[in-house]
């Protein structure tokens with residue numbers, strides 16, 4: 001855990017006080033030694049206004065810890081922060097619901113909702129998966145410091161992530177291709193649906209003046225490492241991989257999910273334990289906060305525009321996320337194994353809608369450093385589409401709500417609200433492995 005370095009920033013002071021590894025690849029022993037040293041010198045609970053700043057020039061590490069307002073609680077050598085502390089710091093109401101409670105994005109009353117004993121959370125109206133479970137100690141609910149730094153901070157204040165929003169080129173990565181068909185539904189192959197969404201998205205982004213590179217232009221196979229190399233070679237690029245989901249476990253599983261690279265030292269959403277290999281620095285490690293910010297921007301737009309089930313913002317170590325040195329996400333745009341959703345995915349108008357929603361998310365990511373405020377969230381999009389439906393939708397990069405003709409076309413079951421569609425069976429599949437990238 002010590003290898004996963006949290007950043008703690010002060011919302012009140014308004015100054016970025018991050019604890020970042022900015023460069024270099026020191027050994028884990030070196031990092032552990034460094035942080036043992038820091039921790040040994042840090043009184044607990046931390047006194048107000050004490051700021052420790054360290055510059056480790058030899059490692060190329062710049063470390064600045066702001067401990068203003070944070071009361072770090074140590075349990076078995078790991079650092080935690082209470083939900084109350086987090087809520088006060090951000091000025092956001094928080095709630096912890098009991099383990100096993102069925103929390104719904106739609107009905108979340110608080111900007112920060114946690115589930116006791118679970119990694120599941122609803123942050124600003126979208127399901128988000130913590131690296132570590134929330135624990136209870138002496139009547140207090142505690143969140144791992146890693147999650148405050150690596151999950152909550154980039155999701156709540158993505159505009160504060162260093163170097164966020166720098167986008168000259170969007171690298172679109174339609175999954176699979178050629179002999180690798182991806183998943184299959186009765187209507188077609190994942191590789192073809194993904195390519196079509198990428199082509200539609202390219203047109204929208206180019207119309208907005210962005211440079212777009214596709215990792216494949218047609219139906220041929222491109223190795224995963226080549227896809228990452230394409231993104232790494234482009235200047236100020238972001239990488240957006242487009243896939244569709246499938247599962248053998250639950251024919252009713254539906255919904256969107258989005259992945260970005262798992263922070264170093266943490267387990268991926270589908271893993272219960274920390275593998276030794278997760279402690280290694282990877283190319284994707286340096287951008288994990290920016291990638292999560294990109295996930296948030298795209299995912300809120302997806303859910304805000306298209307009423308699919310919210311499976312959440314997740315972490316994974318997929319090759320394309322691990323090997324990209326630029327902000328990178330992988331979108332799972334619904335299930336080819338579910339009847340209603342596979343029908344939707346087969347519909348070109350729906351795919352255009354999907355492309356439109358992704359483009360709005362990318363735009364909002366790009367706007368973060370200009371606006372210097374959090375991006376639109378699910379509730380904002382839903383309010384917007386209700387009050388001013390935009391037409392024609394896709395050309396302008398925004399999308400309409402589901403209209404009755406589309407419902408008729410693809411069947412009503414596909415548009416069940418999350419509450420209606422979240423059966424216990426489906427819930428159990430929420431935590432299941434993501435299935436197939």
Ligand SMILES: [Zn+2]
Nearest residue numbers: 175182243437
């Ligand atoms: Zn795939």
